[in-house]
């Protein structure tokens with residue numbers, strides 16, 4: 406059995422006199438009796454959650470405003486055109502409830518190409534989980550493509566070659582070229598400044614150089630040097646820029662204005678690339694006080710990690726870390742949870758880590774210094790897609806199942822799904 410949209414909406418608006426969530430009780434009974442997942446609208450559910458282009462994904466997001474308004478009548482769509490190309494926009498939908506208690510934030514596409522999985526998971530959330538939120542007390546901030554240039558051009562960085570998840574620093578002195586000295590030791594390896602020839606010999610040589618460097622500086626220093634972020638090589642990977650980029654400034658202003666009025670916040674940010682191939686990792690920053698084991702038990706989710714050197718890898722200038730710092734100056738926020746969904750692609754072995762590093766380095770090399778042949782260009786584009794935008798049916802189904810499990814666990818544990 407499948408509920409029609411009208412039935413579902415009517416059900417959602419049944420409330421008892423106390424304004425308490427009697428509707429959720431009824432909904433749960435109905436869902437249990439029909440043994441279906443919480444899918445509100447068969448006829449409006451997208452035939453494909455994934456999109457093939459940035460424009461298609463953006464249109465799906467814009468179209469979802471009408472659906473959101475059936476549940477959140479105050480919902481508004483706004484956008485910001487990028488100065489580099491005004492046709493590219495950061496889009497967001499907000500809804501301010503009559504009684505501002507809880508705020509739910511879901512962001513996508515900070516790493517451009519990763520935005521395709523992010524946008525699909527966002528569509529899933531809108532169609533399956535938004536009805537679980539109380540529109541009278543819960544505010545919304547749903548963002549499509551923090552980095553639209555990267556999504557359009559199938560890159561991870563923005564138009565200035567900046568990794569926006571190393572660009573969210575609270576203070577200007579944090580864009581410090583001297584930060585991460587190990588990155589400078591790895592300069593020859595991680596930032597090759599010649600055109601890319603994607604021959605197997607070059608790939609093997611890269612692997613051997615990585616192994617030699619791991620042995621020279623140690624695995625944890627190597628990981629930190631390569632992945633933590635750096636502010637001295639604009640043609641290198643994980644370059645964090647010299648100041649807050651336009652996209653970062655837009656998001657900082659949005660966060661500052663939205664966080665001003667709520668006592669509780671949940672923020673979930675969508676990424677792909679790292680972690681086990683078929684198990685989404687819930688990645689928290691070191692600012693999160695609860696341990697990974699505590700959070701795994703609280704959310705009933707099997708893989709929770711912290712972005713420190715022991716569990717994942719440490720970073721500077723990441724967006725979730727910025728949110729934690731912003732929140733620490735806002736004493737009216739009594740309860741706060743912000744995390745990243747990392748949908749793993751290659752896998753989490755040492756060899757998988759070296760493979761993904763190689764693809765990132767080769768892609769940056771090809772974009773900044775060109776390619777020696779058309780085949781080399783095609784090869785690296787294909788590999789980059791494999792690392793950040795997988796469409797394999799088995800992978801997609803598991804990713805969506807993991808997203809559902811995490812949404813349910815977090816919404817229930819944080820009191821958003823009553």
Ligand SMILES: [Zn+2]
Pocket residue numbers: 516519675676677678
């Ligand atoms: Zn990412």
